[in-house]
């Protein structure tokens with residue numbers, strides 16, 4: 001704020017006309033303004049508003065100095081930010097989602113702009129970003145489900161977790177997914193936390209979703225669901241599973257679902273691992289023992305864990321009716337097929353065997369990830385963080401240290417001074433861009449709508465409605 005000469009006089013305790021004070025009050029702001037002009041502001045685009053994108057923004061904010069700061073533009077294809085924290089993390093794990101408070105703090109810092117509802121590859125091209133920014137950070141995650149590659153995989157009732165999870169989490173692209181739950185038995189393929197989330201969501205009593213932010217359409221479908229038996233099939237043994245123990249430890253506490261795991265199978269795994277086995281493996285097996293010790297009750301719903309099974313074929317004419325699995329065993333420390341098979345009658349198969357990144361034009365990909373060396377794409381000013389960089393591994397927190405390392409590299413490689421560039425806004429004049437203030441309106445409306453029903457929020461799965469909530 002610049003004061004007028006009269007205002008200066010009014011504030012001046014030495015009297016209205018002290019010329020020295022008047023001069024200082026006029027000159028000091030000009031000096032500050034000039035000093036601010038001397039700070040080099042580098043413009044950085046971050047594509048993808050998931051955990052990795054926000055942690056990259058935080059690392060940039062933390063790297064600002066008196067001589068150099070960063071103007072951050074975050075570009076997100078959906079009208080809503082937060083990536084898998086909104087569309088992946090299971091609705092019955094609300095505590096995990098509170099990390100979004102950290103994201104909102106990052107977003108309200110100076111020099112941060114959100115451009116949601118803008119897709120790299122269709123609304124803007126990679127070349128647009130490279131021209132306009134001193135560096136571009138690809139944080140677009142890993143959203144394509146890996147295929148089983150077996151006959152029958154494309155039958156109705158055979159789904160990927162990459163579609164099923166965003167369906168129950170109100171991702172607009174999946175709101176109309178066909179999820180046939182008119183079957184007694186569902187089979188989940190996989191041995192990681194995503195498989196466990198999927199199996200648990202299918203096996204919980206649907207009234208447990210009422211106080212959660214599960215999509216309304218999914219709650220309706222789960223309430224009509226005939227699924228009572230969920231079988232999670234893992235290719236290898238209990239000691240090889242990629243579950244984490246906190247998730248395993250909550251299973252015996254489920255109120256309306258019996259969780260079943262073979263005592264013999266877990267004991268055999270315990271005898272196979274040596275004393276020098278990894279701590280995580282020991283913790284997991286300890287958690288599995290607790291599951292085996294829990295006495296089953298009369299609940300109609302069961303979640304069963306089966307190990308050493310490889311899916312071979314899914315059968316059915318117009319709809320899944322059964323899955324055939326090959327039985328494996330351990331021989332000299334490796335998993336081998338016994339040649340025996342097992343058939344499970346079921347109407348739903350969900351595979352959760354990993355993800356790969358969806359390619360974006362102008363970005364090189366290899367092995368399902370953005371091709372990079374320690375986060376840098378070749379010798380360019382393009383960088384990558386999170387699941388787009390590493391593939392689908394690690395929890396939310398893993399993306400923080402990862403992004404911090406990549407941003408360190410980015411900052412080291414910046415030129416001496418920023419280039420003069422056009423604003424990305426020029427390209428988006430006919431697009432309904434969801435800015436941070438629009439998003440805050442959407443966020444507030446969803447939270448308010450949820451309060452009426454005792455939920456953390458009531459998510460909309462409709463792009464038009466989301467834009468309307470944002471005032472667009």
Ligand SMILES: Cc1cc2nc3c(=O)[nH]c(=O)nc-3n(C[C@H](O)[C@H](O)[C@H](O)COP(=O)(O)OP(=O)(O)OC[C@H]3O[C@@H](n4cnc5c(N)ncnc54)[C@H](O)[C@@H]3O)c2cc1C
Nearest residue numbers: 048050051052076077083084088120140141386387395396
């Ligand atoms: C089902 C599931 C459950 C999980 N549960 C947990 C959990 O309970 N606890 C935990 O710690 N971790 C959990 N994780 C892991 C955690 O979600 C990831 O570590 C994290 O989300 C990866 O962050 P990211 O930013 O790389 O990707 P994402 O979170 O996927 O974010 C990528 C963002 O990029 C956007 N985007 C994609 N393409 C474009 C484009 N072309 N233009 C613009 N924007 C684009 C996407 O819309 C998305 O918002 C879970 C993961 C899954 C799949």
